[in-house]
Amino acid sequence: xxxxxxxxxxxxxxxxxxxxxxxxxxxxxxxxxxxxxxxxxxxxxxxxxxxxxxxxxxxxxxxxxxxxxxxxxxxxxxxxxxxxxxxxxxxxxxxxxxxxxxxxxxxxxxxxxxxxxxxxxxxxxxxxxxxxxxxxxxxxxxxxxxxxxxxxxxxxxxxxxxxxxxxxxxxxxxxxxxxxxxxxxxxxxxxxxxxxxxxxxxxxxxxxxxxxxxxxxxxxxxxxxxxxxxxxxxxxxxxxxxxxxxxxxxxxxxxxxxxxxxxxxxxxxxxxxxxxxxxxxxxxxxxxxxxxxxxxxxxxxxxxxxxxxxxxxxxxxxxxxxxxxxxxxxxxxxxxxxxxxxxxxxxxxxxxxxxxxxxxxxxxxxxxxxxxxxxxxxxxxxxxxxxxxxxxxxxxxxxxxxxxxxxxxxxxxxxxxxxxxxxxxxxxxxxxxxxxxxxxxxxxxxxxxxxxxxxxxxxxxxxxxxxxxxxxxxxxxxxxxxxxxxxxxxxxxxxxxxxxxxxxxxxxxxxxxxxxxxxxxxxxxxxxxxxxxxxxxxxxxxxxxxxxxxxxxxxxxxxxxxxxxxxxxxxxxxxxxxxxxxxxxxxxxxx
Numbered sequence: 001x002x003x004x005x006x007x008x009x010x011x012x013x014x015x016x017x018x019x020x021x022x023x024x025x026x027x028x029x030x031x032x033x034x035x036x037x038x039x040x041x042x043x044x045x046x047x048x049x050x051x052x053x054x055x056x057x058x059x060x061x062x063x064x065x066x067x068x069x070x071x072x073x074x075x076x077x078x079x080x081x082x083x084x085x086x087x088x089x090x091x092x093x094x095x096x097x098x099x100x101x102x103x104x105x106x107x108x109x110x111x112x113x114x115x116x117x118x119x120x121x122x123x124x125x126x127x128x129x130x131x132x133x134x135x136x137x138x139x140x141x142x143x144x145x146x147x148x149x150x151x152x153x154x155x156x157x158x159x160x161x162x163x164x165x166x167x168x169x170x171x172x173x174x175x176x177x178x179x180x181x182x183x184x185x186x187x188x189x190x191x192x193x194x195x196x197x198x199x200x201x202x203x204x205x206x207x208x209x210x211x212x213x214x215x216x217x218x219x220x221x222x223x224x225x226x227x228x229x230x231x232x233x234x235x236x237x238x239x240x241x242x243x244x245x246x247x248x249x250x251x252x253x254x255x256x257x258x259x260x261x262x263x264x265x266x267x268x269x270x271x272x273x274x275x276x277x278x279x280x281x282x283x284x285x286x287x288x289x290x291x292x293x294x295x296x297x298x299x300x301x302x303x304x305x306x307x308x309x310x311x312x313x314x315x316x317x318x319x320x321x322x323x324x325x326x327x328x329x330x331x332x333x334x335x336x337x338x339x340x341x342x343x344x345x346x347x348x349x350x351x352x353x354x355x356x357x358x359x360x361x362x363x364x365x366x367x368x369x370x371x372x373x374x375x376x377x378x379x380x381x382x383x384x385x386x387x388x389x390x391x392x393x394x395x396x397x398x399x400x401x402x403x404x405x406x407x408x409x410x411x412x413x414x415x416x417x418x419x420x421x422x423x424x425x426x427x428x429x430x431x432x433x434x435x436x437x438x439x440x441x442x443x444x445x446x447x448x449x450x451x452x453x454x455x456x457x458x459x460x461x462x463x464x465x466x467x468x469x470x471x472x473x474x475x476x477x478x479x480x481x482x483x484x485x486x487x488x489x490x491x492x493x494x495x496x497x498x499x500x501x502x503x504x505x506x507x508x509x510x511x512x513x514x515x516x517x518x519x520x521x522x523x524x525x526x527x528x529x530x531x532x533x534x535x536x537x538x539x540x541x542x543x544x545x546x547x548x549x550x551x552x553x554x555x556x557x558x559x560x561x562x563x564x565x566x567x568x569x570x571x572x573x574x575x576x577x578x579x580x581x582x583x584x585x586x587x588x589x590x591x
Contacts, residue, residue, distance in 0.1 A: 020302065020303060020306040020307075022306075023302035023303075023305060023306050024299070024302055026302075027298050027299065027302055030295075030298060031295050031298070034291045034294065034295055035291075035295075037291070038284075038287070038288055038291050041284050041287065042281055042284060045280055045281060045283065045284055046258060046277070046280055049258060049275065049280045050258065050260055053221070053258070053260040053273050053275065054260055054262065056220045056221050056273070057221065057260060057261070057262040057271055057272075057273060058262055059220065060217055060218060060220060060221055060229075060271060061262055061264055061271050063217050064217055064231075064264075064271070065264060065266055065267065067119055067209065067213070067217065068163065068189070068266075068267065070117070070119050071119070071120065071163060071189050071207055071209075072163050074113060074117060074120060074123075074207060075163055075189075075191045075205055075207070077113060078110075078113065078123070078193070078205055079191075079193060079205070081109060083105065083106075083109060084106060084109055084110075084125075084193075085193075086102075087102045087103070087105060087106045088106075088125065088127060088193055088203045090102065090127070090129060090130070091129055092129065092130065099130065100140075103132070103134055103140050106125065106134055107134060107136065107139065107140075110123045110125070110134075110136045111136050114136050118210075118213070119209055119210060119213050120207050120208065120209060120210070121137075121186075121208055121209060121210040121211070121213075122135060122136055122137045122207070122208040123135070123136050123205070123206070123207050123208075124136075124137075124205075124206040124207075124208075125193075125203065125204070125205055125206075126143075126152060126156075126203060126204040126205075126206070127203055128156070128202065128203055128204075130142075131143050131149075152204070155190060155204065156192070156202060156204055159190050159191060159192045159202075159204060160191070160192060161191065161192055162191065163189050163190075163191050164189065164190055164191070165187060165188070165189055165190075165233070165239050165267070165269065166188040166189060166190050166206065167233065167237050167238075167239055186208060186209050186210070186211045186214050186240060187208070187209045187214055187231070187239065187240050188206060188207065188208040188209070189206065189207050189208075190204055190205065190206045190207075191204075191205050192204060192205070193205050214240065214242065215242060218242045221273045222242065223275065223279065224275070224276070224279040224282075226275075226276045226278075226279055227273065227274065227275045227276070227279065228241065228242070228243065228257075228273070228274045229241070229242045229271070229272070229273050229274075230271075230272050230273075230274070231269055231270075231271055232269060232270050232272065233268055233269050233270075234268045234269070234270070239269060256276065256277050257274040257275060257276050257277065258274070258275050258276075258277060258280060259272060259273075259274050260272065260273050260275075261273075312344075313344070316338070316340070316344040316347070316348060317344075319336055319348070320336070320347060320348065320351060323336055323351055323355070324351075327355055327358070332355055332356075332358060332359035332362065333359070334355065335352050335355070335356075336348040336351060336352055427471070428470060428471060429468040429469060429470055429471060430468065430469060430471050431465065431466055431467065431468055431469075432460060432464050432465045432466070432467050432468075432469060432499055432506075432508070433460075433465040433466070435469055435471070435473075435474055436458055436460060436465075436497065436499075438471075438475075439474050439475060439478060439497065440456075442475055442478065442479075443456050443478065443482075443495070446478075446482045450482070450486070450487060450493075453486065453489065453490065453491050453492075453493050454482070454486040454489070454492075454493025454494060454495055454512075455493065455494050455495070456494075456495045456496075456497065457494070457495070457496045457497070458497050458498075459496060459497070459498035459499070460497070460498065460499040460500075461499060461500045461501065463501055464499045464500060464501050464506055465499075467501075467506055467587060469506065469508070469585060470558060470559070470562045470563075473508070473555055473558065473559065473583060474497065474508060474510065474583075476551035476552070476554060476555050477510040477551075477552075477555065477581045477583075478495070478497070478510050479551060480551050480552070480581070481495060481510050481511075481512040481514065481579065481581070482495070482512075484514070484515075484517075484579075485512040485513075485514020485515055485516070485578065485579055486512050486513075486514045487514075488514060488515050489513075489514050489515065492513075493512070493513065493514065494512065494513045495510070495511070495512050496509075496510075496511040496512075497509075497510055497511075498511070501587065504586065504587055504588070505584045505585060505586060505587065506583075506584075506585040506586075506587050507582060507583070507584060508582070508583045508585065509580055509581065509582040509583070510580070510581050511578065511579070511580040511581075512578050512579055512580075513577065513578040514578055514579065515575075515576065515578075516573045516574050516575040516576050516577050516578055516579055517571075517573035517575065517579055518575050519575070522571070522573050524549075525549060525552065525571050526571065528549050528552070528553065529552065529553075529556050529569055529571065532553055532556045532557055532560065533556065533560060533565070533568075552569070552571070552581075555569060555583075556569045559583065559585070563585050563586055564586070566584075566586045567583070567584060567585050567586060568583075568584040569581070569582075569583055569584075570582045570583075570584065
């Protein structure tokens, strides 16, 4: 079930698989028709072979019956030959010289008959009185083996005055025959010799056909070297087989065979031919091979065509799809290379032009916005320096009136350090450590101005000292803490500047123990900071009617421009206790 689901998903997702499946589906009727025609041709060939074998069997059976009739004629000639009858009438139990002479005369008579006949190769006479075999092949021989005596006695008991076929028998794997006259590849017949005297043991006549005669009779049936012709009696025992590869009913064959048989109307036997199907299909083998070749070629051609169509149609679509995905992901430099001049070539060239145009528009828009942001940022930062310079010069003025020139020179020195670090070769950012150093010069000036009425503490973690922050972010916060908080305190003022990293944010805070902010004023500050964070343009704070929050608005606006919407400015205060202003800057944005 999973394999079917997987194949179905591939069919839906892959154009190449669909094209191949469609081509194979078109070829399926052709393949089925070809296989059906091939199978039908085989059936016709088998039917024709069956009919031909049946006609041949009937013809061979007629020839075989004529041969047997010829053997009957020879048996009759022997049975009516008076000289033969006289010789076979000998009653002696032991062979005397006279008997031997008569046996010699019998051999001459039998030899004359075989010389005349072109069918019979051997004539054998069995004389029961003397238990002697007389053959035109091996002469006279006394039967001594018990197995052969038993076989002859059985043969005599079954024989009659009619011609009957002899069936070879085997004992312990050895063929038992009358003087080796019976072999599986020829035919032997037997018949009792009729004699006038009664009471004597009957004699037996036996004739064996020439092997070439039997082969000539069966030759029309032997269409190939694997074809077998078998002659059986009614009980199914093998009388003769050509070639000698079939023994009885336990025939070993590795090939499937077509079996056709016909019964003799005159004799108690059946003639059958077994022909392998491979030999029958031999004539149609080239046609089958051509059919299979056409099927395989069609399948390969379908795969080749589907692959070609896929490369010409689906592959450019995949290239366009990948390019579109890259374009959506922000990669505008991808250009499709193609030399095609068809519709797909036009689409790919159109994509290249679109991507280049899109890149040009985005770059122009980005650069324009970047210039606007840099201009706004520079303007905001420029608002800090004149404002601070004014306050500093005012402090120097009052200090000069109250103190000697030494303190004034120190303040001027700290002021020079402050401006030197503020300029810092045009850099927009400082590390936290550099920011604290820069801030310390400003705080010294304020401490000198306020006659050391407040102390400062730095609580900055080592982990955040190397992080870069936008310059002049802390200075306005410290300035507000000194002017609006600590300056009104007569003594015991404390300013705490701290820095830490919490949950991916750089936390920079300025805390004082000054007069604090009243509730209404604090609410107004929080609302103003919220409005600045929600405004689209950071410079919108300049339009605000309330100019008393200039420093906080400036810091909040620059934070939004540089760090994005994640940056936050939090102000908390308690009237009469002090104020804390905290900046939350995302570390990854600062980096």
